[in-house]
Structures are given as structure tokens and as C-alpha cells.
Amino acid sequence: MGAHEFLTLALVLAVVAALGLVGNLLRQPLIVVFIAVGIIVGPVGLGWIHPSGTLELLAQVGIALLLFLVGLRLDLHLIRATGPVALATGLGQIVFTSAVGYGLARLLGMDPLPALYVAVALTFSSTIIIVKLLSDKRELDKLHGRIAIGFLIVQDIVVVLVMIALAAFGQASGDSVPAEILQVLWAGGGLLLGLALLSRYVLPRLVPLVARSQELLVLFGVAYAVSVAALSESLGFSAEVGAFLAGVSLASTDYRDALGARLVSLRDFMLLFFFLELGANLNFADAGRQITEAAVLSVFVLVGNPLIVLVIMVLMRYPARVGFLAGLTVAQISEFSLIFAALGLGLGHIDAGTVSLITVVGLITIGGSTYMILYSHQVYRWLGRWLDPLDRLFPDRRHRAEQSARDVDVIVYGLGRFGREVVTRVAAAGYRVLAVDFDPQKVSAATEQDNVTTAFGSAEDRDFLETLPLGRARMVLSAIPSSRADLVLIHGLRQHGYEGSIVLTALDPALAEQLREAGADHVVEPYRAGAESLVGELRERMGPPGPAGPE
Numbered sequence: 001m002g003a004h005e006f007l008t009l010a011l012v013l014a015v016v017a018a019l020g021l022v023g024n025l026l027r028q029p030l031i032v033v034f035i036a037v038g039i040i041v042g043p044v045g046l047g048w049i050h051p052s053g054t055l056e057l058l059a060q061v062g063i064a065l066l067l068f069l070v071g072l073r074l075d076l077h078l079i080r081a082t083g084p085v086a087l088a089t090g091l092g093q094i095v096f097t098s099a100v101g102y103g104l105a106r107l108l109g110m111d112p113l114p115a116l117y118v119a120v121a122l123t124f125s126s127t128i129i130i131v132k133l134l135s136d137k138r139e140l141d142k143l144h145g146r147i148a149i150g151f152l153i154v155q156d157i158v159v160v161l162v163m164i165a166l167a168a169f170g171q172a173s174g175d176s177v178p179a180e181i182l183q184v185l186w187a188g189g190g191l192l193l194g195l196a197l198l199s200r201y202v203l204p205r206l207v208p209l210v211a212r213s214q215e216l217l218v219l220f221g222v223a224y225a226v227s228v229a230a231l232s233e234s235l236g237f238s239a240e241v242g243a244f245l246a247g248v249s250l251a252s253t254d255y256r257d258a259l260g261a262r263l264v265s266l267r268d269f270m271l272l273f274f275f276l277e278l279g280a281n282l283n284f285a286d287a288g289r290q291i292t293e294a295a296v297l298s299v300f301v302l303v304g305n306p307l308i309v310l311v312i313m314v315l316m317r318y319p320a321r322v323g324f325l326a327g328l329t330v331a332q333i334s335e336f337s338l339i340f341a342a343l344g345l346g347l348g349h350i351d352a353g354t355v356s357l358i359t360v361v362g363l364i365t366i367g368g369s370t371y372m373i374l375y376s377h378q379v380y381r382w383l384g385r386w387l388d389p390l391d392r393l394f395p396d397r398r399h400r401a402e403q404s405a406r407d408v409d410v411i412v413y414g415l416g417r418f419g420r421e422v423v424t425r426v427a428a429a430g431y432r433v434l435a436v437d438f439d440p441q442k443v444s445a446a447t448e449q450d451n452v453t454t455a456f457g458s459a460e461d462r463d464f465l466e467t468l469p470l471g472r473a474r475m476v477l478s479a480i481p482s483s484r485a486d487l488v489l490i491h492g493l494r495q496h497g498y499e500g501s502i503v504l505t506a507l508d509p510a511l512a513e514q515l516r517e518a519g520a521d522h523v524v525e526p527y528r529a530g531a532e533s534l535v536g537e538l539r540e541r542m543g544p545p546g547p548a549g550p551e
Helices: 003-025 030-042 055-071 076-081 086-105 112-121 127-136 143-169 178-211 214-235 238-250 258-281 288-317 320-328 335-346 352-374 376-391 400-405 415-428 440-446 462-465 483-495 511-519 526-544
Strands: 412-413 433-437 452-456 476-478 501-505 522-524
Touching: 003 030, 003 258, 030 258, 030 335, 030 352, 055 143, 055 238, 055 258, 076 511, 086 112, 086 476, 112 127, 112 335, 112 352, 127 143, 127 352, 127 433, 143 320, 143 335, 143 522, 178 238, 214 238, 214 258, 238 335, 288 320, 320 352, 320 376, 335 352, 352 376, 400 440, 412 415, 412 522, 415 440, 433 440, 440 452, 476 526, 483 501, 483 511, 501 526, 511 522
Parallel strands: 412 433, 412 476, 433 452, 476 501, 501 522
Antiparallel strands: none
């Protein structure tokens, strides 16, 4: 690299850092910033960079690391943990979005093959962006967060399978198709067998030796991902497929989390070059015509995708609120959609104009959905009254409490870790418990205990209180550490004339005091109680504290 190229790279990185700061202040993902910088410094902007072998190579390494980490962290257990809803929602959203998206693309005048690429690109949502936003909001462990991550994993698996099929059969034609299929099956079987043997006999012995040095572990991860990607490409598959399979082969080792954590920053930096190249390659020759197409497709993704998920989850008897919050996470297209479009361009199936259209839709939907996810609860409060009728589609779900609990001593809201323990101990003490939660899996698990009946409902649903046997229950206990849910519950119980005891849960003293002022008879503080129990255990085992020691 000459002095001029080095200076250009320095200027580009400076622009990325400056616009990255602006994007961070606007709470926008860096993907949007990277593509915008590619446009600014590319041929249609300042002309500092042009698609070149070096830029393409760096972009390929970034994509390989992305797919490697997806395979490395592939957690099929999470899909099982979220039950059928992850598969039903993930696959259902892909099918409906693809079908409707294809129809829209055809109505907009696209040819069948480009329309199919656009439709498929609209189905995939960004796992990276959604995990980051939900993590920042501390909602990864919420019901809608777990469901969202579950169906995003389903989407990731589907997009990898689609890319494998495209890379394997995309260039076959005519009489060569049967021979190509046999060749692909032979090469693919050999690749899978080789990686399976490595994963079974070699990697479990090699990785612990490598992991003695953290720097060597990172180097090994990159070298392994790129090597398998190159091998896959030489066998006729794409490099992305090989990188993904390389990650899967290491997913069973004890070092996958350590390796993944150390490669995340490198992945983000290397992906910069892919999005820079993508932005530099954007074709704005048909910008006037694509404005209408991009607007229509973006509205479909921002509004249609969440509605599809909402409907599927309501039909599976999840509350409209949970379906709405989970649905907002799919209101954008993914970095995989852009990689998928680039693969189609390389195969000659679509032109640069179609890639530009998909990229513009990506910019619009990623930017818009970020704010939708960040302010999801405020958005739901604005739209909640329009969604309430969906919960009344299944009256058996809302009124299960009336049908299942005639004689109840204690009503317990929340079946999380603390709530489950409370229900178990109260029921074991001989009291009849009605356990309430809006997670169907937790409700089903609680029904296995003696003295316990269950109801599917939310503490924030005041209408649901009418179905509860409040006149017979001597105590209502909430194990939900949420100030909003508990405050709504207190006011709802008082409005319904409940005269029994109200016991709530708080994780910090300030919230506990707020709940007492609101009318709670008692507030359980698990952290304080745990600390006091620990001090009591210390005194019992160690005796009173001794003298401070010699002066």
C-alpha cells in the first residue's frame, strides 16, 4: 500500500469515527453509518475509494467472521426453550413475508427473479442489532425477548441454507443440473464429514492447547474460519457457508464463549469494509424510480412484518402485548439480506440496481426500527387500545382463572425464579395457590404441583382482575420486580374493592418505599433479606466479631 492509499484509508476511518459519533448520539446502529460513509467516499460522492481487490478481500474476511460467529454461537437449546412459538413464528414470518413481498415486487414492475430476491431479502432481520438493543434495554430475558431471539436463530439457519443452495446450484443450467447436484452432494458430504471428524477427534485436543494463550486463541479462530471458508469455496460452495460450518464445528467446545467474545470487536471492524464496499457500489442511476419502490417495501417491512408476527403469536394464544413487542424486532432487514443480495449479484441473477434497492430499504428500516424497539413500550401504550380486542379472541384464555380456581388462599403473580420458589413453598405449606403469568410455558410447568392452579394473565391487565376469585383469596402476592406492573396491580385491586393483604417484591429500597406509599401491606426485598440471612449465618458460624487487632 502506497502513501496515497494509506492516507486515504486514514481519512476514511476518520470520517467513519466522526459519523459514528453522530450515529451513536442518534442511537443508530453502526451498519447505517458504514453504508452512509461508503456512499459519501465512494464514486458517487467524494470518489476517495473505488471497489478494488483489497477492499473486496477485507470485506470477504469480515463476512467470514460474521458467519463464523453465528455458527459458533448457534444455540438450538434456545429454540427448544422457547417452544413451538420460535419455529412457528420464525418460519411463518418467512413464508408470509416472502409471499407478500414477492407480490408487492411484481406489482411494482419487477421481473420474477429480481422480485424473488427482493422478497427473500425482506424476510431476514438483524440478530446483531436486535440483541444489542434488547440487551441495552435489559429485555433479553423477558418473554418477548426470548421469543425474538428464538425465531431470529431460526431465520439465521434458513438464510444460511438459502445461501448454500444458491452457491451450490446458482450456476448450474440445462443438462448439467443432475451432474451438478451429484457433485454438490459429494463435495458437501465430504466437507461435513471432515468437519465432523475434526470436531470429534482433533479440536477437543487442539483448542485447549491453543487457549493457553489468549492472543493465539484469537489468531487460531481467525485462521480456522478463513481456512475452512477458503476450502468451501474451492469445493464449489461459498466462503460464507464454510465459515458458518467452521463455527458450528467449534460450538461444542468449552472455549466457544471466550473465543466469540474476543472476536466480536474484530468482526465489527472487518464488517466495516463490507458495508463500505456496499455503499461505494450503490447505483443511483434509477434513484427516481426506486424512491417509490423503496418507500412501499420499507413500509411493508416496518408495519407488515410486526403484524405478521403479532397475528401468529395471538393465534398461538400469546397476549397481544407480547406479540407486539416481539413483532417490533423484525421491523427491519438484516445484514444477511445485504450479503444475500451481493451473492445474487455475483451469480448474475440480479443487477446493481436491485442491490441498491435492497440496501436503501435496509437503511430506512434499520434506522426506523431502532427507534421502534427503543420506545416499544411507549408505542404499545399509544396503540394498546386498538390491540386489546385481539386478547378477547380467546375468552377461554382470559377466563381460565374463573374456571380453574374456586377455592384459593393466595394469588401469586409472576412465575420467574423467585415466583416459582414462592409458589412451591406456599403450596407445600398446605395453602391453595392460584399462580398467574403471561408465559404459557411457565403456566404449564406450574400445573404439575399439588395445591396449585394456574391462570394465563398479566399484572398490568386490570380487566383480568374481574376473572380472579378476589373475594376468596386472603393474599395477593406479586413476585414481579417491576414498579409499573406492581403499581398498576395495586390500583386495580383497590378499585375492585379487594380487602386482603397485598404483598409485592422490590429489588431496591427506593422502589420498596414507593410501593409502600402506594398501599402495599408488605414489600419483600430479596437482596436485603439475602444479605441479612448471610450476616446471620456468619454470626452463627463465626461468633461475634473479635477485636480489631493490635494497634
